[in-house]
Amino acid sequence: MKAVGLTRYLPIDDPASLQDLELPDPGVPKGADLLVRIQAVSVNPVDTKQRAAREGEEIPARVLGYDASGTVEAVGPDVTAFAPGDEVFYAGDVTRPGSNAEWHWVDERLVGRKPTTLDFTEAAALPLTVLTAWELLFQRMPLHFDGRRHAGQTLLVIGGAGGVGSIAIQLARHAGFTVVATASRDASAEWCRRMGADHVIDHHQPLPEQLHALGLAQVDVALNLADTDRYWDVLGELLAPQGHVGLIVEPRGALRIGDPYKSKCIGIHWEFMFARARFRTPDMIEQHRILSRVASLVDAGALRSTAHTSLGTINAAHLREAHRLLEGGGVIGKLVLSGW
Ligand SMILES: NC(=O)c1ccc[n+]([C@@H]2O[C@H](COP(=O)([O-])OP(=O)(O)OC[C@H]3O[C@@H](n4cnc5c(N)ncnc54)[C@H](OP(=O)(O)O)[C@@H]3O)[C@@H](O)[C@H]2O)c1
Known part of the structure; x- marks a missing residue:
């Protein structure tokens, strides 16, 4: 599958700071995981903080990315709330491989059904924030x-x-x-x-x-x-x-x-948005509930997407541009990318 990741922690103006990768397909999901086909992502300051220049090497390459929207392809044996074909949005778990990949595993307790009135790009802007x-x-x-x-x-x-x-x-x-x-x-x-x-x-x-x-x-x-x-x-x-x-x-x-x-x-x-996933708190499912409520509010016209700038398809050059803009500190609303 296509993915974007890093092997070294480099300044964002270095073309090797984020690279286009071809990774093995993830395979069948286990436990409470969904296998999601990623349609769109948005980029947050946490992506840049995770990528920030420092010592260290990642072998295999590390895939970043948290905010995502996509379609459920397969479900693990313990999944109860979702089925293949469901359209979803989520921010996931900072301790696991990220969503800048064609397919992604995520625990169903962190996932909401995508608002039906938003396309994948508009929906990907919302979850983490x-x-x-x-x-x-x-x-x-x-x-x-x-x-x-x-x-x-x-x-x-x-x-x-x-x-x-x-x-x-x-x-x-x-x-x-x-x-x-x-x-x-x-x-x-x-x-x-x-x-x-x-x-x-x-x-x-x-x-x-x-x-x-x-x-x-x-x-x-x-x-x-x-x-x-x-x-x-x-x-x-x-x-x-x-x-x-x-x-x-x-x-x-x-x-x-x-x-x-x-x-x-x-x-x-x-507030630390990843606390529930990182510490696997007993109330992790709250994030599923919040995102489901938010989807209903969006569909009722009470909340709107915060997508502001679309940077094109999901690839290393466009993600480097997103990181560069975020590191500049002047981003308005959300930066979104969609398709491969
Ligand atoms: N703890 C958590 O769970 C959590 C979750 C999400 C984000 N965060 C953190 O929260 C921060 C904000 O995230 P974000 O996604 O909203 O960032 P963002 O989208 O990059 O924020 C950009 C905005 O920040 C404003 N800004 C820049 N410098 C400022 C300053 N000195 N004082 C006030 N406003 C300033 C800019 O407004 P102007 O252009 O008008 O100056 C710009 O519109 C980041 O550090 C991020 O890592 C933490």
Whole structure:
């Protein structure tokens, strides 16, 4: 089968950093695995972090890639929820071979049925980021998706135009929040508004002044989706007493978790989308449930795909371009690739 992978960890401008490969077909799936014929993928910063230049060699080659959509070709003996022919989308498991391959094994508990109103490319944009945002908002934080219970509350999204921000804005709006997103360019600010942000402010300018200009002295919830260290102090200042901060990016240094976080009783919540798969937690099937719910919401018109730029077919040159763009830090929405 065709695949794209690496044998050495090289800078992305080196053509050998990601290579076109011909690998043996994967064979019959075992246990709770599905064998999926990959139709489309999207690329995330985690792909670039896994590929980042360092010592080490992979023999056989290592295949990366997490977000995927495709068609179930065969199922393992323990599979109960899927059958051959089902169209699916998922983000998979960072500890297993990736989805940048024509065929891929994935545990059915991590998989959802693809929204019927999206094509494979639009669907591949969603899983990793929607799982991140959903788990963070509604499973790590004590927030509620249904019933608009957060009407009257304000949620700040740092990095609103990124992959996670684009879907977090949509989920928070649905939950009733007034959403303030940050973006530093006209194009990324416009995209945040398209995703449903009520207000957009610039993360390169001081945040408190911009919020005050909107009549907002504080925010109830802040999602720091860009740089944990850089916004730590200002979010401590901006968060309301008993508010919540959500984090998804590894900090570079130690964080001072005392005042003002302590005196305001601010909840600090970490999300790592691969935690359930990596530690094989007993509730792994939650990701199947979340993706199934998201597919219904998309088909009902309540959520939309965050696909922004299609880079063409799935091959090494196009994946290197995706990694290069992501490493530049200015991607809007999701980068998607489809077909072989
Ligand atoms: N823990 C988890 O489970 C998990 C899951 C997914 C992602 N992540 C991590 O979360 C981060 C974001 O992921 P993503 O997929 O959303 O990335 P992304 O799509 O590459 O984000 C790009 C966006 O980030 C914004 N940005 C760049 N520098 C910024 C800064 N200093 N402050 C605020 N915004 C900034 C840019 O906005 P402008 O162009 O407007 O400046 C751009 O639109 C990555 O580090 C990723 O590895 C973690």
